[in-house]
Amino acid sequence: MSEKRTEIREIGEFGLIDHLNEKVVVKNPSSIKGIGDDAAVIDAGDHVKVITTDLLLEGVHFDLAYAPLPHVGFKAVAVNVSDVAAMNAIPKQITVSIALSNRFSVEAVDALYAGIHAACEHYGVDLIGGDTTASRSGLVISITAVGEAQKDQIAYRNGAKANDILCATGDLGGALVGLQILEREKQVYLANPDMKPDLEKYGIVTARQLKPDARMDIIHELRELDVVPTSMMDISDGLASEIFHICKASNVGATIYEDKLPIDKQTFDTAVELNLDPITCVLNGGEDYELLFTIDQKDFKKLEKHPDIHFIGHITKAEEGKFLVTKSGTAVQLKAQGWKHF
Amino acid sequence: MSEKRTEIREIGEFGLIDHLNEKVVVKNPSSIKGIGDDAAVIDAGDHVKVITTDLLLEGVHFDLAYAPLPHVGFKAVAVNVSDVAAMNAIPKQITVSIALSNRFSVEAVDALYAGIHAACEHYGVDLIGGDTTASRSGLVISITAVGEAQKDQIAYRNGAKANDILCATGDLGGALVGLQILEREKQVYLANPDMKPDLEKYGIVTARQLKPDARMDIIHELRELDVVPTSMMDISDGLASEIFHICKASNVGATIYEDKLPIDKQTFDTAVELNLDPITCVLNGGEDYELLFTIDQKDFKKLEKHPDIHFIGHITKAEEGKFLVTKSGTAVQLKAQGWKHF
Numbered sequence: 260m261s262e263k264r265t266e267i268r269e270i271g272e273f274g275l276i277d278h279l280n281e282k283v284v285v286k287n288p289s290s291i292k293g294i295g296d297d298a299a300v301i302d303a304g305d306h307v308k309v310i311t312t313d314l315l316l317e318g319v320h321f322d323l324a325y326a327p328l329p330h331v332g333f334k335a336v337a338v339n340v341s342d343v344a345a346m347n348a349i350p351k352q353i354t355v356s357i358a359l360s361n362r363f364s365v366e367a368v369d370a371l372y373a374g375i376h377a378a379c380e381h382y383g384v385d386l387i388g389g390d391t392t393a394s395r396s397g398l399v400i401s402i403t404a405v406g407e408a409q410k411d412q413i414a415y416r417n418g419a420k421a422n423d424i425l426c427a428t429g430d431l432g433g434a435l436v437g438l439q440i441l442e443r444e445k446q447v448y449l450a451n452p453d454m455k456p457d458l459e460k461y462g463i464v465t466a467r468q469l470k471p472d473a474r475m476d477i478i479h480e481l482r483e484l485d486v487v488p489t490s491m492m493d494i495s496d497g498l499a500s501e502i503f504h505i506c507k508a509s510n511v512g513a514t515i516y517e518d519k520l521p522i523d524k525q526t527f528d529t530a531v532e533l534n535l536d537p538i539t540c541v542l543n544g545g546e547d548y549e550l551l552f553t554i555d556q557k558d559f560k561k562l563e564k565h566p567d568i569h570f571i572g573h574i575t576k577a578e579e580g581k582f583l584v585t586k587s588g589t590a591v592q593l594k595a596q597g598w599k600h601f
Numbered sequence: 602m603s604e605k606r607t608e609i610r611e612i613g614e615f616g617l618i619d620h621l622n623e624k625v626v627v628k629n630p631s632s633i634k635g636i637g638d639d640a641a642v643i644d645a646g647d648h649v650k651v652i653t654t655d656l657l658l659e660g661v662h663f664d665l666a667y668a669p670l671p672h673v674g675f676k677a678v679a680v681n682v683s684d685v686a687a688m689n690a691i692p693k694q695i696t697v698s699i700a701l702s703n704r705f706s707v708e709a710v711d712a713l714y715a716g717i718h719a720a721c722e723h724y725g726v727d728l729i730g731g732d733t734t735a736s737r738s739g740l741v742i743s744i745t746a747v748g749e750a751q752k753d754q755i756a757y758r759n760g761a762k763a764n765d766i767l768c769a770t771g772d773l774g775g776a777l778v779g780l781q782i783l784e785r786e787k788q789v790y791l792a793n794p795d796m797k798p799d800l801e802k803y804g805i806v807t808a809r810q811l812k813p814d815a816r817m818d819i820i821h822e823l824r825e826l827d828v829v830p831t832s833m834m835d836i837s838d839g840l841a842s843e844i845f846h847i848c849k850a851s852n853v854g855a856t857i858y859e860d861k862l863p864i865d866k867q868t869f870d871t872a873v874e875l876n877l878d879p880i881t882c883v884l885n886g887g888e889d890y891e892l893l894f895t896i897d898q899k900d901f902k903k904l905e906k907h908p909d910i911h912f913i914g915h916i917t918k919a920e921e922g923k924f925l926v927t928k929s930g931t932a933v934q935l936k937a938q939g940w941k942h943f
Contacts, residue, residue: 265707276733278707279714283728287693289749290727299729301694301747304646314698314732314743351629352643356656356743365607365620372621385632386625387641390656391618401656401698401743405643407631 295508296416297345297492298406307413309406311342317397324448325441328367330469332374333381335400338495340382341473341548343406345493347414347481352387353379356401358394371398382475412482414491414552419509423489423553423574428474428567430523431498432537435544436530437461437468443533463525471548477568484561488552497543501551502581503595512579515572515593517586542583543596637850638758639687639834640748649755651748653684659739666790667783670709672811674716675723677742680837682724683815683890685748687835689756689823694729695721698743700736713740724817754824756833756894758850765831765895765916767855770816770909772865773840774879777886778872779803779810785875805867813890819910820892826903830894839885843893844923845937854921857914857935859928884925885938 267275285293291307292300298311313335317323321331336353343350355375359368379386384404444456458465473493481488490509494501498520502513520541530537553574554562562568572584581593609617627635633649634642640653655677659665663673678695685692697717701710721728726746786798800807815835823830832851836843840862844855862883872879895916896904904910914926923935 263708267701267703267705267707267710270707272733272735275707275710279710279733282714282718285727285729287725287727289693290729293727293729294731299694299696301650301729303650304648306646308643308645308650310694310696310730310745310747312696312698312730312732312743312745314700314734314741316700316734316736316741318737319700319735351631352641352652354641354652354654354745356654358656358658358661358741359609361609363609365609365612365617366605368609368617368621372624376624383629385627385629385635387627387632387635387643388652388654389636390654391614391621392656392658393614393661394658395660396738399656399658399700399741401654403652403654403696403745405652 292415297342298348300346300413303407306407307410309343309346309348309408309413310403311339312401312403313339315400317399322445323398324445326469328370329374329377331400332371333378333470335402336375336378336382336384337471337473338548339402339404340378340384340475341493341495343404344473344475344478345491345550346406346408347412347478347488347491348406348408349478350382350384350404350406350475352385352405354388354403355386356390358392358399360394360397363398382473412487414488416490416492416505416508419490419505419511419553419574421511421574421576423555424559424570425502425513425515425572425574426552426554426562427494427498427521427549427569427571428477429547429549430521430526431494431547431549432530432540432544433464433467433523433526434471434546435540436526436533436535437464437466439533439535440529441465441468461525461529463523464529468546471546473548474550477550480565486554486558486561488554491550491552494547494549494551496545497596498551499542499593500595502593505551505553506577506581510577512575512577512581513572514575514582514584514590516584519569519571521569634757639684640690642688642755645749648749649752651685651688651690651750651755652745653681654743654745655681657742659741664787665740666787668811670712671716671719673742674713675720675812677744678717678720678724678726679813679815680890681744681746682720682726682817683835683837685746686815686817686820687833687892688748688750689754689820689830689833690748690750691820692724692726692746692748692817694727694747696730696745697728698732700734700741702736702739705740724815754829756830758832758834758847761832761847761851761853761895761916763853763916763918765897766901766912767844767857767914767916768894768896768904769836769840769863769891769911769913770819771889771891772863772868773836773889773891774872774882774886775806775809775865775868776813776888777882778868778875778877779806779808781875781877782871783807783810803867803871805865806871810888813888815890816892822907828896828900828903830896833892833894836889836891836893838887839938840893841884841935842937844935847893847895848919848923852919854917854919854923855914856917856924856926856932858926861911861913863911
């Protein structure tokens with residue numbers, strides 16, 4: 260008699276997460292929001308704290324063949340800060356745990372921490388704790404970030420309602436295109452180590468991949484303009500996937516417009532050079548760490564002229580479904596392919 | 602010209618931690634206590650939160666050859682709860698991140714989470730978030746725990762003063778002895794897979810290693826008795842090493858007495874069987890997850906009759922040094938060997 264064995268790839272990363280979350284029961288009154296958003300929310304007397312955590316492994320999340328250690332450190336902090344931003348909160352503290360194999364010298368660890376400290380400085384967060392241990396295979400980084408907000412400032416995924424305007428910051432698809440370039444140049448280098456990779460013309464897209472910047476600037480501006488998004492999340496798994504998350508959590512539909520989707524010129528040109536469809540890169544490329552949020556129509560005037568907030572569509576009733584209206588005016592059903600680790 | 606390369610083993614785990622911590626500057630007013638204690642402390646309006654995190658890797662911190670997955674899950678939570686206890690705080694929330702190689706099935710992940718959920722239930726904590734990702738080499742678990750306390754209840758490492766009484770809970774050395782037995786039986790099994798390991802007579806020590814219990818019972822009792830330790834930490838790296846930490850942080854010395862050190866009979870007998878000195882196991886064995894704390898003499902009467910709190914010595918002035926008084930009455934200098942991962 261053999262025990263049943265279900266491979267994780269059969270149910271996928273999101274399937275596994277859903278499966279694990281089914282069994283979770285939250286009991287403490289201070290646990291305001293548990294699993295299911297960009298960060299958890301806990302009570303802190305006169306305010307709330309948000310808590311988020313990310314686990315990053317060498318060879319899965321970063322490749323030291325092309326990612327310099329200071330960039331890896333900076334990005335590890337930035338992706339957590341991005342989750343705090345996605346709750347409309349201000350990051351205040353992080354803990355950093357690292358596991359190191361003996362391949363890493365003290366100088367290498369210093370290079371990693373140079374990036375971590377630079378990110379702490381950039382985002383105004385304090386490094387308050389962590390754990391340092393040995394690893395048998397490469398570098399592992401686990402960061403937990405804590406942020407603060409007033410309770411009524413928190414933006415969850417579940418607050419979008421029909422007729423809200425769907426907004427995206429910055430430009431999208433760059434991090435995916437940058438990754439393709441870095442992988443291509445790595446193969447060229449491995450085939451011929453005398454060949455020096457020519458990355459100069461790909462500066463924007465490779466920077467999008469190697470050193471993303473969490474959009475805390477947008478969070479501070481929303482506060483100054485007195486706008487609380489009705490829903491928000493960060494774009495880490497791809498725009499389409501994130502729209503699906505908001506629609507599911509808020510029980511709504513959405514329509515977005517191809518001609519409103521923000522794409523940088525270098526991202527577009529490089530995608531074409533790589534034989535990738537630029538719009539597919541925008542919809543399904545991950546790791547841009549921009550913000551996707553919805554606002555009530557009454558707030559539109561306040562944001563209308565913002566150079567880096569794009570009004571990509573609007574929220575509809577759930578039964579209207581999720582559509583992309585192409586440049587030619589055809590409505591095609593949106594698909595969420597996301598970013599697969601398993 | 603070659604760059605300087607310093608191996609981590611040259612400076613050791615504590616050396617690396619000290620080196621990394623030198624550069625840390627804490628700026629936000631809500632960061633009450635950063636690196637350097639069992640957990641960080643942050644302001645939460647009418648109370649404080651404590652935050653601690655641990656990163657556990659297969660092959661470094663646990664061996665699935667003898668550690669059942671539910672035990673690994675339980676222990677991963679317990680070691681974080683123990684750090685919260687060590688601050689004299691009550692744990693409320695945890696986040697759990699895991700990285701899995703394709704060796705792990707959905708059923709294996711369920712077994713791991715069965716232990717995590719059992720620990721959440723046991724300690725009254727809510728699982729509020731985390732991250733799930735792929736790994737190229739085995740299981741990685743990163744847990745962050747959040748606890749609560751009133752500001753004046755927090756017990757730091759730096760509050761011990763001369764003439765305070767040094768207390769240790771439970772018994773010590775068992776987890777190390779249990780680990781030696783498990784490693785021995787693993788080798789026997791590897792040499793001859795038909796040989797069934799005989800672990801029955803080692804039930805106590807193997808349980809100390811595989812399923813430690815954080816001493817939240819003691820924390821609740823201290824509250825009921827209205828005792829706030831002048832300093833406290835958990836015993837994860839070995840009693841001697843922890844005494845050194847308290848002495849360094851509090852700028853004091855300590856004298857402990859061999860005949861007061863708590864050791865379980867099975868731990869003693871098994872140590873002898875393994876040709877290990879039982880007192881060395883008590884002083885330098887790690888992973889017992891008992892509590893080491895100091896109390897003002899005025900509180901002694903309240904704890905005097907507690908069956909599981911042992912008064913192992915007292916705090917002295919820093920210049921008096923750190924000594925162990927043997928059963929024969931000789932004072933020998935205490936050495937902190939600790940528990941090495943690098």
